[in-house]
Amino acid sequence: MKYLLILADGLADYKIAELGGKTPLEYAQTPNMDFLARTSIIGKARTIPEGFPPGSDVANLAVMGYNPEIYYTGRSPLEAVSMGIELGDNDLAIRCNLVTLSDPEDYSRKTMLDYSSGEISSAESKELIKALQNELGGQEISFHPGISYRHLLVWKNARGRKVNLTPPHDISEKVVGEYLPTGADSAVLMDLMLKSYDILKDHPINNKRRAAGQNPATSAWFWGEGNKPALDSFEKLYGLKGSVVAAVDLVKGLGISAGLKSVEVPGATGAIETNFAGKARAALDELKQGQDFVYVHIESPDESGHQGSLKQKLWSIEQIDREVVGLLVKELDQFQDLRVMILPDHPTPLSIRTHSSEPVPFMIFDKNHPLNDSIGIYSEQAADKGIFFPEGYKLMEFFIKG
Numbered sequence: 348m349k350y351l352l353i354l355a356d357g358l359a360d361y362k363i364a365e366l367g368g369k370t371p372l373e374y375a376q377t378p379n380m381d382f383l384a385r386t387s388i389i390g391k392a393r394t395i396p397e398g399f400p401p402g403s404d405v406a407n408l409a410v411m412g413y414n415p416e417i418y419y420t421g422r423s424p425l426e427a428v429s430m431g432i433e434l435g436d437n438d439l440a441i442r443c444n445l446v447t448l449s450d451p452e453d454y455s456r457k458t459m460l461d462y463s464s465g466e467i468s469s470a471e472s473k474e475l476i477k478a479l480q481n482e483l484g485g486q487e488i489s490f491h492p493g494i495s496y497r498h499l500l501v502w503k504n505a506r507g508r509k510v511n512l513t514p515p516h517d518i519s520e521k522v523v524g525e526y527l528p529t530g531a532d533s534a535v536l537m538d539l540m541l542k543s544y545d546i547l548k549d550h551p552i553n554n555k556r557r558a559a560g561q562n563p564a565t566s567a568w569f570w571g572e573g574n575k576p577a578l579d580s581f582e583k584l585y586g587l588k589g590s591v592v593a594a595v596d597l598v599k600g601l602g603i604s605a606g607l608k609s610v611e612v613p614g615a616t617g618a619i620e621t622n623f624a625g626k627a628r629a630a631l632d633e634l635k636q637g638q639d640f641v642y643v644h645i646e647s648p649d650e651s652g653h654q655g656s657l658k659q660k661l662w663s664i665e666q667i668d669r670e671v672v673g674l675l676v677k678e679l680d681q682f683q684d685l686r687v688m689i690l691p692d693h694p695t696p697l698s699i700r701t702h703s704s705e706p707v708p709f710m711i712f713d714k715n716h717p718l719n720d721s722i723g724i725y726s727e728q729a730a731d732k733g734i735f736f737p738e739g740y741k742l743m744e745f746f747i748k749g
């Protein structure tokens with residue numbers, strides 16, 4: 348048996364008046380998902396356990412079959428794994444976004460204009476992170492460039508430090524004053540953020556971006572702190588050899604930490620526009636070339652949700668249907684035994700522009716065991732009538748063995 352898991356990040360949403368009371372998933376044209384749904388097991392899973400924030404880290408961990416209550420050690424350490432950065436047992440890894448803040452002189456009165464600095468290119472952001480490292484890096488603190496607006500700060504021997512940090516995508520268009528680092532040990536981070544603004548605001552790369560009508564990356568913003576992860580291998584837990592196809596370091600790092608092989612896809616961005624078809628091709632090829640399990644992650648609907656763009660969200664759902672699920676449907680005959688699961692990690696509703704904790708709809712299609720009495724429709728509402736997993740991490744075992 349081969350297993351393909353298609354993770355459409357942030358796919359689930361609420362009903363939208365503009366769509367005649369439908370959700371984007373219900374409204375979008377998805378002939379391929381509809382085709383699979385007709386004979387699939389459909390239901391919901393709670394991927395965010397009580398008391399956890401609805402982050403992609405917690406949610407993807409659960410979807411991958413790991414109980415977050417046992418395995419979760421923070422987001423950034425997983426990204427560090429993907430970036431090839433060795434963390435010491437006592438180091439704190441912290442996500443460093445490059446963000447666009449508004450102009451008021453007093454930092455606390457600035458507004459979070461863009462958590463992604465206009466999805467800044469990796470080449471540009473690498474220069475900016477280098478500037479921060481040159482001016483602010485040292486024995487204890489180091490900046491490491493990642494992809495687009497997503498970078499990493501490593502704070503040596505800082506395990507157990509008390510800091511409370513806020514994800515910048517949770518405070519779009521808000522004044523940042525209430526969301527600055529707090530906690531007994533936060534002064535170091537606050538100081539770095541203030542200095543980063545002075546270093547970045549008039550950097551030649553930002554001047555160029557302004558001139559081109561793009562959002563400048565005017566500040567570092569820290570969040571998602573954590574310690575080195577220790578996951579049992581996926582093979583040990585589920586008896587399958589697998590691969591992960593993902594562009595974002597978080598999911599890549601999660602896969603690598605679980606012992607999955609990470610597959611690079613040219614043109615895969617972790618942004619709204621990505622190489623959908625290339626990711627699908629890579630995932631199917633992995634299965635054909637001997638892997639038992641592939642986890643293919645697509646960030647696009649989540650980014651659309653954060654940006655509050657209904658048009659983009661519909662487009663990204665239809666792209667996933669056409670380019671990813673479509674290719675799979677076309678090649679179904681090439682697999683003897685194949686099970687497919689499609690689901691988001693968490694909802695990213697357009698109306699709130701951030702993640703929510705509600706259970707997510709999933710569908711499981713088994714090529715050789717079509718379900719004759721299926722609910723038949725893959726949507727948030729239809730899935731309410733199906734099987735429910737209050738502990739979302741148990742869905743993996745059901746997918747594989749059930």
Ligand SMILES: [Zn+2]
Nearest residue numbers: 356357403692
């Ligand atoms: Zn997510």
